[in-house]
Amino acid sequence: MTSPxxxxxxxxxxxxxxxxxxxxxxxxxxxxPAPTVEALRTLHAAHSRSIPFENIDVLxxxxxxxxxxxxxxxxxxxxxGGYCYEHGLLFAAVATQLGYQVRRRMSRIDPEKxxxxxxxxxVVTAEGQDFLVDIGFGAGMFQPMPLVAGQVTDQxxxxxxxxxxxxxxxxxxxxxxxxxxxxxxxxQEQRPVDYLVAxxxxxxxxxxxxxxxxxAMRLEEGVSHRLVGGQLxxxxxxxxxxxxxxxxxxxxxxxPELGIELTETERQLLLDRIS
Numbered sequence: 388m389t390s391p392x393x394x395x396x397x398x399x400x401x402x403x404x405x406x407x408x409x410x411x412x413x414x415x416x417x418x419x420p421a422p423t424v425e426a427l428r429t430l431h432a433a434h435s436r437s438i439p440f441e442n443i444d445v446l447x448x449x450x451x452x453x454x455x456x457x458x459x460x461x462x463x464x465x466x467x468g469g470y471c472y473e474h475g476l477l478f479a480a481v482a483t484q485l486g487y488q489v490r491r492r493m494s495r496i497d498p499e500k501x502x503x504x505x506x507x508x509x510v511v512t513a514e515g516q517d518f519l520v521d522i523g524f525g526a527g528m529f530q531p532m533p534l535v536a537g538q539v540t541d542q543x544x545x546x547x548x549x550x551x552x553x554x555x556x557x558x559x560x561x562x563x564x565x566x567x568x569x570x571x572x573x574x575q576e577q578r579p580v581d582y583l584v585a586x587x588x589x590x591x592x593x594x595x596x597x598x599x600x601x602x603a604m605r606l607e608e609g610v611s612h613r614l615v616g617g618q619l620x621x622x623x624x625x626x627x628x629x630x631x632x633x634x635x636x637x638x639x640x641x642x643p644e645l646g647i648e649l650t651e652t653e654r655q656l657l658l659d660r661i662s
Contacts, residue, residue: 399579400491402480404455405463410481413437413463422486424513431522431530434478435543439468439646440525440604442597445590446660447653453586455480466648470589470597472582474523475507482520488512491577493585498557498571505585505595506570510534519549519558524569526604526611532558544609544624563626601638601661605645612645614638635662 411418414437419426444450444461451457453472461467462477479489494506509520511531518531529543536551539561546561557571589595596602600616609624619641620630633641639658642649649657 400476400480400483401455402483405459405477405480405484407481407484410459410463410477419485422482422513424516424518426485427482427487427511427513427518427520428530430478430482431520431528434474434522435529435606437646438462438474438522440470440474440523440602441468441642441645441647442470442602443467443642443647443649443653443657444469445597446601447656450586450590453582466646468603468647469523470602471507471523472586472589475509476582478520478522479509482509482511490574491582492572492575493577493581494558494570494572496570497568498555499568503588505589506572507582507585508570508572510574519556521558524558525602526606526613527560527569529606529608543606543611601657603642603645603647614641614645 414430414433416430416433419430451461453476455476458469458473458477462469462473475491479491482489488511490510492508492510493504494508495504496502496506507523511518511520517534519534520531521528527542528547530540532540532547532549534549534556537548539546539548548559548561548566550557550559554573555571556573558569559566560569589597591598593599601614603614605612611622613620613622614633617632617634617638618630619633620628622628635658638661639654
């Protein structure tokens with residue numbers, strides 16, 4: 388009898404479900420000949436510019452789940468976005484195929500409070516250095532952050548840093564009032580089932596911010612667009628912020644400007660849902 392082949396870590400994450408060439412075409416990035424720090428930076432920025440953050444499938448009760456083939460069909464095959472598990476699992480698979488060492492992590496939002504541990508982050512090693520890769524934190528990060536306590540990194544015009552509290556790494560953003568903690572993570576190994584469970588909570592629980600209102604965000608150099616519920620906020624790196632109410636019809640009409648293309652059926656279903 389032939390013994391079964393041992394499963395590799397990559398088999399568990401089904402990273403080969405992603406066509407790297409198709410992904411690079413989707414984000415407008417050239418081929419990556421080597422897993423360098425510079426390539427990681429440009430991949431992160433291209434992904435952030437091209438694939439928006441959105442929760443529309445949750446609101447429409449048609450989310451395909453967080454298995455990689457469904458994520459690829461949605462984020463690569465269509466001009467759609469997703470939230471952190473979709474972004475993170477997709478980028479992790481691509482980075483692994485490109486030769487980077489990738490560690491998948493879970494982060495607690497507002498770590499100074501007893502909040503939920505529901506955000507997916509990545510730690511990616513490039514040329515011997517570890518980086519926080521966080522392409523799924525709304526309109527947040529634009530490039531990887533060296534895993535170095537106190538080092539400030541410009542994120543599309545906004546200053547961010549990582550601070551360390553024992554085993555906990557906390558991502559902070561500089562605001563007018565000072566440094567605000569966004570989320571915190573530890574070096575704890577995650578498995579695919581951990582994201583299945585977290586996704587179920589985020590997509591269905593009434594206390595989840597994604598199950599009750601429309602959320603769509605996109606970050607570009609110097610400007611952040613956030614459509615949350617019935618409000619559109621445009622924040623600029625110079626400190627100016629504009630917030631205005633939008634009707635359900637206006638919200639749906641704004642989605643293509645945020646890089647989200649829906650079918651006519653989806654547009655009507657979404658309009659009915661948020662109305």
